Amino acid sequence: MNTPQLSVFLENKPGHLQNVLRVLADHAVNIKFFTIAEVKDFGILRMIVDKPQEAHTALRAAHFACSLADVLAVAMDDTPGTLLRLVDAFARRSLNIEYMYAFTDRHGKHSITIFRFEDPAAAARALEEEGYRILKWLSPGELQA
Amino acid sequence: MFNPDQESMRPSQRRELQLERLRWSVRHAYEDNPYYRQKFQAAGLHPDQVRTLDDLRRIPFLTKQEMREQAPYGLFAVPLKDVVRLHASSGTTGDATVAGYTRGDIELWSTLMARTIASAGGGAEDVLQVAYGYGLFTGGLGAHYGGEKIGATVIPISGGNTERQLALIRDFGTTMLACTPSYAVNMVDYAARNLPWFDFRKTRLKRGIFGAEPWTEGMRQEIESRMGIDAFDIYGLSEVIGPGVACECSAKRGLHVFEDVFLVETIDPDTGEVLPEGSQGELVYTSLTKECCPVIRYRSRDISRLYRDTCPCGRTLVKMDKIYGRSDDMLIIRGVNVFPSQVESVILQVEGVEPHYEIVVDRQGALDDVEVRVEVSEAIFSDELKVMSALSDHIAARMRATLGISAKITLVEPDSIERSAGKARRVVDRRKP
Numbered sequence: 022m023n024t025p026q027l028s029v030f031l032e033n034k035p036g037h038l039q040n041v042l043r044v045l046a047d048h049a050v051n052i053k054f055f056t057i058a059e060v061k062d063f064g065i066l067r068m069i070v071d072k073p074q075e076a077h078t079a080l081r082a083a084h085f086a087c088s089l090a091d092v093l094a095v096a097m098d099d100t101p102g103t104l105l106r107l108v109d110a111f112a113r114r115s116l117n118i119e120y121m122y123a124f125t126d127r128h129g130k131h132s133i134t135i136f137r138f139e140d141p142a143a144a145a146r147a148l149e150e151e152g153y154r155i156l157k158w159l160s161p162g163e164l165q166a
Numbered sequence: 167m168f169n170p171d172q173e174s175m176r177p178s179q180r181r182e183l184q185l186e187r188l189r190w191s192v193r194h195a196y197e198d199n200p201y202y203r204q205k206f207q208a209a210g211l212h213p214d215q216v217r218t219l220d221d222l223r224r225i226p227f228l229t230k231q232e233m234r235e236q237a238p239y240g241l242f243a244v245p246l247k248d249v250v251r252l253h254a255s256s257g258t259t260g261d262a263t264v265a266g267y268t269r270g271d272i273e274l275w276s277t278l279m280a281r282t283i284a285s286a287g288g289g290a291e292d293v294l295q296v297a298y299g300y301g302l303f304t305g306g307l308g309a310h311y312g313g314e315k316i317g318a319t320v321i322p323i324s325g326g327n328t329e330r331q332l333a334l335i336r337d338f339g340t341t342m343l344a345c346t347p348s349y350a351v352n353m354v355d356y357a358a359r360n361l362p363w364f365d366f367r368k369t370r371l372k373r374g375i376f377g378a379e380p381w382t383e384g385m386r387q388e389i390e391s392r393m394g395i396d397a398f399d400i401y402g403l404s405e406v407i408g409p410g411v412a413c414e415c416s417a418k419r420g421l422h423v424f425e426d427v428f429l430v431e432t433i434d435p436d437t438g439e440v441l442p443e444g445s446q447g448e449l450v451y452t453s454l455t456k457e458c459c460p461v462i463r464y465r466s467r468d469i470s471r472l473y474r475d476t477c478p479c480g481r482t483l484v485k486m487d488k489i490y491g492r493s494d495d496m497l498i499i500r501g502v503n504v505f506p507s508q509v510e511s512v513i514l515q516v517e518g519v520e521p522h523y524e525i526v527v528d529r530q531g532a533l534d535d536v537e538v539r540v541e542v543s544e545a546i547f548s549d550e551l552k553v554m555s556a557l558s559d560h561i562a563a564r565m566r567a568t569l570g571i572s573a574k575i576t577l578v579e580p581d582s583i584e585r586s587a588g589k590a591r592r593v594v595d596r597r598k599p
Contacts, residue, residue, distance in 0.1 A: 028547075030547050060555060081544070086544055087547065088547055119550055120550065137550070
């Protein structure tokens with residue numbers, strides 16, 4: 022099962038990030054993972070949140086350009102070389118990573134990497150074949166093994 | 167056709183009518199208005215010297231500046247007691263000009279707007295929602311009187327209050343809408359965002375007459391597909407009479423000018439030279455039957471092209487292309503002439519882009535910089551940066567290829583460009599002092 026990621030278009034201007042966060046706060050949406058990819062004038066805010074559908078509806082109603090997309094959340098040991106081996110699994114299958122971002126968990130033992138693929142199903146198969154743990158998205162919003 | 171005799175008249179017969187009326191109109195201006203008399207005298211011209219339609223060329227032009235200077239009553243050719251209505255231009259550029267109407271002028275105007283409604287396929291069975299502004303602006307009352315003239319059921323809601331507009335479309339069974347094209351788009355957007363259950367296709371709305379600002383084929387397609395209607399361009403200027411000077415017919419190819427009551431010429435805007443039909447230039451209007459404010463060779467500053475074809479609708483009236491722009495809206499960017507409407511057509515060719523944009527012109531040192539701000543709609547948003555960057559690169563490349571300008575394309579958040587219930591403001595020119 023894949024993880025829904027919420028993405029929002031943001032102009033690169035003071036106050037614009039607050040506008041998004043205020044909507045999420047008003048709807049008691051908790052952000053689990055968060056990253057911003059930016060070019061000169063704008064950025065794309067990408068988030069894993071506890072209530073993705075509700076957050077998406079609220080942001081649309083507030084007239085933000087936003088979308089929900091399937092991403093893969095993968096748990097790995099937080100040790101040298103693990104990410105290399107993982108990426109190698111994709112490379113051998115010619116699966117192109119659109120983008121990715123990673124976090125270590127609060128205990129520092131595991132890291133969680135979020136991958137965006139054009140074909141998430143093929144990537145998920147590759148991960149299963151290589152024995153990686155794809156984290157499942159469970160209500161009310163914790164990523165669980 | 168509301169006036170089949172006039173609208174499909176044999177061209178040679180119409181020219182005779184035009185000449186007879188032109189001689190009346192010139193004489194009326196000369197004899198009943200001191201400003202025109204002094205102008206004609208300064209040009210060494212007497213109305214008796216107008217013997218053919220070509221003699222029109224001997225008459226000096228009337229400019230918007232003169233109209234402003236003569237406001238409010240300097241160009242009236244009847245006493246105020248015979249004037250039943252005043253309107254003023256919406257002041258798109260500079261100070262307002264004032265137009266007065268006799269009872270006969272109102273009758274003429276109503277008839278022209280009835281022709282316009284009929285030309286778009288409307289008639290007595292229609293429920294016409296007039297969402298042009300009512301007031302000094304000619305749009306609202308012009309469409310209103312035309313609607314009543316043809317016997318339609320007129321809803322005089324005026325502009326703004328979008329939620330109410332939509333409620334009336336649904337509850338009153340509106341079949342025909344009259345407003346600016348940008349306001350029509352605003353209505354659709356508003357419904358999509360705030361009233362997701364509202365479906366234009368489940369209403370009785372069939373057609374719309376849209377005008378008062380230049381718009382493109384791309385915008386027509388957007389309105390037609392999203393509202394599920396036929397969208398027609400209508401044209402007019404308050405200095406000439408208001409809406410009802412020209413309109414599209416069922417062919418939707420060019421606007422028929424009501425030349426039995428308005429003579430139209432094309433001139434080179436720089437030299438004033440009269441150009442042959444088929445050339446692009448500034449349109450010049452002469453009223454043939456107006457009483458209160460005869461306009462003799464009024465320079466509209468609207469740029470278009472006049473031509474004649476055999477129109478399937480049966481009208482023999484001269485056609486004009488959709489207005490390319492107003493000569494004073496024309497941007498000169500690093501020596502290249504560009505109309506905002508051309509920028510719009512480039513933007514709207516990109517799938518999913520909505521007509522919410524703004525052109526910002528600035529000068530960096532000696533060079534002009536153009537920025538086109540385009541709103542990111544849900545349809546074009548992607549969570550991948552490369553897709554978004556490719557989109558702005560694509561628009562910039564199209565702009566370069568088709569208009570010859572290098573514009574910086576800035577993607578902006580939805581709703582960040584100002585919405586208007588009337589004429590949309592498309593250009594911010596920071597070069598002017």
